[in-house]
Each structure stands twice: as structure tokens, then as C-alpha cells.
Amino acid sequence: MLKNNEFIDKLRSSGLRPTKQRLKLCKVLFNRSTTFHFTINDLKKQISEKLNEKISLATIYNTVHAFKKKGYLKEISINSDKSYFDTNTKIHHHFFDNSTKELIDINDNQVEKIKINTSLPGKKITSVEVLVKVENK
Amino acid sequence: MLKNNEFIDKLRSSGLRPTKQRLKLCKVLFNRSTTFHFTINDLKKQISEKLNEKISLATIYNTVHAFKKKGYLKEISINSDKSYFDTNTKIHHHFFDNSTKELIDINDNQVEKIKINTSLPGKKITSVEVLVKVENK
DNA sequence: AATATAGTTTATAATAATTCTAAAGAAGAA
DNA sequence: TTCTTCTTTAGAATTATTATAAACTATATT
Numbered sequence: 476m477l478k479n480n481e482f483i484d485k486l487r488s489s490g491l492r493p494t495k496q497r498l499k500l501c502k503v504l505f506n507r508s509t510t511f512h513f514t515i516n517d518l519k520k521q522i523s524e525k526l527n528e529k530i531s532l533a534t535i536y537n538t539v540h541a542f543k544k545k546g547y548l549k550e551i552s553i554n555s556d557k558s559y560f561d562t563n564t565k566i567h568h569h570f571f572d573n574s575t576k577e578l579i580d581i582n583d584n585q586v587e588k589i590k591i592n593t594s595l596p597g598k599k600i601t602s603v604e605v606l607v608k609v610e611n612k
Numbered sequence: 613m614l615k616n617n618e619f620i621d622k623l624r625s626s627g628l629r630p631t632k633q634r635l636k637l638c639k640v641l642f643n644r645s646t647t648f649h650f651t652i653n654d655l656k657k658q659i660s661e662k663l664n665e666k667i668s669l670a671t672i673y674n675t676v677h678a679f680k681k682k683g684y685l686k687e688i689s690i691n692s693d694k695s696y697f698d699t700n701t702k703i704h705h706h707f708f709d710n711s712t713k714e715l716i717d718i719n720d721n722q723v724e725k726i727k728i729n730t731s732l733p734g735k736k737i738t739s740v741e742v743l744v745k746v747e748n749k
Numbered sequence: 750a751a752t753a754t755a756g757t758t759t760a761t762a763a764t765a766a767t768t769c770t771a772a773a774g775a776a777g778a779a
Numbered sequence: 780t781t782c783t784t785c786t787t788t789a790g791a792a793t794t795a796t797t798a799t800a801a802a803c804t805a806t807a808t809t
Contacts, residue, residue, distance in 0.1 A: 492805055494757060515795080531759045536796070552691045552743055556767080556795065559691070570732060585730035589742060593722035595707060598746040605726060605742050606689050609735040629776055631786065652766080668788045673767070693766065693796080751809085758803070769792065776785075 489545045496530050500538050504548070510563035512551070512578035515539065518560075551578060552604050568605035581607065614643060626682045633667050637675050641685070647700035649688070649715035652676065655697075688715060689741050705742035718744065 482501040483493040491497060503521050504511060513521075515535055522530055539560060542548040551559040553571055559578055561569075568586050570579040589603050619638040620630040628634060640658050641648060650658075652672055659667055676697060679685040688696040690708055696715055698706075705723050707716040726740050 492756065494804075496758070533760080533797085534758055537757080550691060552689055552745075554687055554689045554691070554695055558795085570735075572732070572735060573738065574735075579732070581728070581730065585728065587724070587727045587729075589726060590724045591718070591722065591744060592724075593718065595709070595716070595746055597749055598707075598709060598711075599749045600744055600746050601710065602745045603742065604745070605740065607728060607737055608689075608739045608741070609732055609737050612734055612736045629785065631775075633787070670768085670789080671787055674786080695766085753808075754806085756803105756805080759801090761799085763798070764796080766795090767793080770788105770790090772788090774785105774787070777783090779780100779782080 491541060491545065496534050497538055499526055499528060499530060500535070500542075502526065504542070504562055507562075510561060510580060512559060512561050512569075512580075514557040514559055516557065552606065553578075566603075568607070570607045570609050573608055573610040581605070614638075628678060628682065633671050634675055636663055636665060636667060637672070637679075639663065641679070641699055644699075647698060647717060649696060649698050649706075649717075651694040651696055653694065689743060690715075703740075705744070707744045707746050710745055710747040718742070 479498060482498055482505075486493040486497055486501070499522065500518075503518065503525055515532075518539070519530075519532065519535055522528060522535070539548060543550055543560065546564055547562075549561045549564045551561050551569060553559055555576070561578065563580060567583060568581040570581060571577075572579065586605060586607075589605060591600070591603065594600070616635060619635055619642075623630040623634055623638070636659065637655075640655065640662055652669075655676070656667075656669065656672055659665060659672070676685060680687055680697065683701055684699075686698045686701045688698050688706060690696055692713070698715065700717065704720065705718040707718060708714075709716065723742060723744075726742060728737070728740065731737070
């Protein structure tokens with residue numbers, strides 16, 4: 476459980492003003508024991524459920540993108556009508572449950588490290604993502 | 613280069629009536645030497661450019677989804693505002709060029725086969741996808 | 750402490766991909 | 780031909796996301 480002051484320092488040190496809204500979002504996003512996989516709508520719901528407050532939708536979008544840019548959140552590649560984000564920003568891979576539309580982390584020891592034996596001229600690799608899709612048996 | 617009759621047979625054998633629109637789409641999609649990675653908009657453009665004809669947008673969507681369901685097309689997992697499809701339905705992986713927003717096949721010998729040493733209770737794996745994102749150097 | 754400024758938040762409108770609808774049209778069977 | 784079922788279509792509806800521009804606030808400056 477991080478203190479408010481720690482969030483304030485973290486925000487300030489990355490050039491983001493520690494506003495009320497950002498601090499509330501930090502609480503909801505980062506004050507948890509396990510990683511959080513979410514869509515904007517999931518996040519919005521948790522803000523009202525956990526904090527019993529309201530942050531405008533535009534601010535939620537803005538902040539999530541700001542946090543992603545600063546490396547505090549990661550966007551996960553799924554072809555869905557919605558975007559998915561993850562509070563675990565380390566390189567790791569995912570199950571995507573098509574039945575529940577939920578993301579689940581794959582542990583490092585559960586999937587072999589991927590080796591790419593090629594490159595593209597003039598391009599640099601920015602990420603390597605493995606997505607294992609599952610559904611109910 | 614497949615003949616029209618071959619498309620007719622293929623469609624009929626999978627329970628799809630061989631309509632003018634579907635045959636035109638077959639021509640654009642499958643009468644090519646290399647695989648085709650496309651968005652609905654790309655496809656629409658090629659219909660007018662290659663065939664100089666027009667198929668309603670709803671039909672393009674309907675047909676692409678019907679072909680996907682029958683296994684003639686594959687949808688690729690990218691978090692983009694648009695959906696991407698691929699005429700190569702074999703298991704293979706992709707580069708996604710964030711600078712040009714293009715998909716490029718990764719050959720089988722260019723990426724190691726991924727081994728998953730885990731499973732989820734009550735779920736079955738439906739696909740394993742590797743996406744390598746690249747951008748201009 | 751008051752003031753200036755640059756960064757933020759907000760409600761709302763705009764955008765864009767996709768799906769829905771329901772009527773008209775076409776394919777295949779009888 | 781006629782009937783039934785499937786398909787196409789234009790346009791409306793839906794939905795996630797981004798843009799806009801005015802009100803607000805954190806912070807630095809005086």
C-alpha cells in the first residue's frame with residue numbers, strides 16, 4: 476500500500492502535476508496486491524465503486540494515456556472493440572479468455588522466451604507479445 | 613489463379629451461396645500470389661481499384677466475417693481502431709509496423725515455436741499469437 | 750499573499766469503425 | 780413458375796475514443 480505522498484513524488488518526478496484526479500486514479504490502479512487488467516470502462520466502474528467518486532471520462536482517458544506514456548501502464552494487443560491496459564509493465568505475456576473477455580498473466584516460466592531470428596531493414600523492434608487465446612471447454 | 617468455377621464450388625461446399633458479391637470478393641482476396649493483410653477499408657479500396665465496382669460496406673463486413681467463420685480468412689490481434697485480416701490462415705506470426713500500420717508475415721523459421729507449459733482449468737487454447745511490433749529507426 | 754502561467758479537467762461535440770434494421774433482390778428447390 | 784430462404788443494401792444506431800474550448804488549479808514569480 477503506497478502512501479499518497481509517494482504517488483505525489485512519483486507524479487512530480489515524471490513531470491505530471493499531482494492533481495486530485497490523478498491521485499485518485501493512482502489509488503485505484505496501483506494500491507492493490509495483484510496486477511490489474513482493465514478497460515477504460517472497468518476502471519471507471521472501480522472509481523465509483525471503490526472511491527464512490529466520479530472522474531470525467533475524458534480525464535480517465537487522458538490519465539491512462541499519460542501513465543502509459545510514462546511507463547506506469549502497458550497497453551495489451553487484442554483485437555477487441557475496447558483497449559486493454561495492464562498495471563504490470565514488465566515484459567510478459569497473456570491469456571485472453573474469449574468467454575469472459577478477461578486477460579490473465581502468463582508467468583515467465585510458463586512460456587518459453589521467444590527468439591526472433593530476423594529483423595526488418597530500417598525498423599527497430601519495440602515489443603514482442605504473445606497472446607494465447609482461450610475459451611470455455 | 614483460381615477460376616470462377618472453383619470459387620463457386622468452394623462457396624457452395626461450405627454452405628455459402630455463390631453470389632456475385634462473394635465471387636468478386638474471392639477474386640480480390642484470393643487471386644493473388646502473396647498473402648494479403650488488410651483492413652475493411654483496404655479491401656473496399658481494392659474492390660473499386662481492381663474491379664472498378666462497388667459492393668456495399670455492409671456486404672463487405674458480412675462476407676469477411678462469413679469467410680473468417682469458414683476458415684478462409686484469419687483475424688489478427690492488434691490493438692488498433694480497425695480490425696486486420698489475413699488471407700494466410702496457417703498458424704504463423706506477424707510484424708506490425710507502427711510507422712506504416714502494416715502487417716508483415718514472420719516466417720516459421722524466423723521465430724521459435726512457442727511452447728506453453730501451462731493451461732487454465734475449464735478452458736481450452738484456441739490460438740497462440742506472436743506479434744512483434746516495429747517502428748522506424 | 751497576490752498574480753501570472755502553463756498544465757488540467759470537464760461537459761459536450763465530433764469522429765470513425767462496426768453492427769443493426771428492415772425492405773428489396775437473388776438463389777435454389779419444388 | 781412459385782415459394783422459401785438467404786443475401787444485399789442504404790441508412791440508422793451503437794460504441795469507443797478523441798477533439799474542443801471554457802473553467803479550473805497547481806506552481807512559480809513577484
